[in-house]
Amino acid sequence: MMASNTRREAFASLSSFFGPKTQKALKTLVRPPYHSDERLLMQICPTCSDAPCLASCPEEIIALDDGKIPYIVFTQSGCTFCEECAKACPHDVLALSFTSQAKISANFKIDTVQCMAWNQTICQSCADACDAKAITFFGMLRPLIEMKKCTGCGMCYSPCPTNAIVFSAQHTVKEK
Numbered sequence: 001m002m003a004s005n006t007r008r009e010a011f012a013s014l015s016s017f018f019g020p021k022t023q024k025a026l027k028t029l030v031r032p033p034y035h036s037d038e039r040l041l042m043q044i045c046p047t048c049s050d051a052p053c054l055a056s057c058p059e060e061i062i063a064l065d066d067g068k069i070p071y072i073v074f075t076q077s078g079c080t081f082c083e084e085c086a087k088a089c090p091h092d093v094l095a096l097s098f099t100s101q102a103k104i105s106a107n108f109k110i111d112t113v114q115c116m117a118w119n120q121t122i123c124q125s126c127a128d129a130c131d132a133k134a135i136t137f138f139g140m141l142r143p144l145i146e147m148k149k150c151t152g153c154g155m156c157y158s159p160c161p162t163n164a165i166v167f168s169a170q171h172t173v174k175e176k
Contacts, residue, residue: 029071030106030169034086034094045069056088078155104152105170114164126156
């Protein structure tokens with residue numbers, strides 16, 4: 001574990017050459033876990049006066065968009081699926097579901113142009129952070145994210161020293 005931390009710190013120091021970490025989200029914002037109906041989120045969240053989901057998140061990754069709808073900011077950390085946001089939601093918009101695996105509706109991929117490992121430099125920062133073991137390598141190079149294993153937690157996003165991890169929201173609007 002010590003070597004992994006040392007390697008991560010070395011790559012983090014290199015990241016200053018690539019500019020500040022900004023969230024590279026494609027399409028729409030990624031919403032917190034535990035919601036099952038995007039329309040309900042859009043309808044009820046703007047009426048919530050104190051947004052307790054923000055304050056309850058120990059990772060401090062939940063923010064509000066211009067419409068007061070919560071979304072996840074992966075720039076500092078990812079989701080641990082601790083359920084605190086769902087427990088804090090007074091309107092049960094983020095209701096705990098009893099699925100076999102917690103998941104965030106997001107697709108993650110690796111930008112092979114930006115990725116150090118795809119460019120002949122050994123780096124496993126993203127894989128080291130992935131508890132789901134969804135990031136696999138061809139040899140020690142060329143990482144890929146296996147979306148069938150990926151929980152969408154975003155833990156791989158912030159440790160990447162070159163901002164090579166990109167994501168997009170999955171649309172989860174249910175028809176009534």
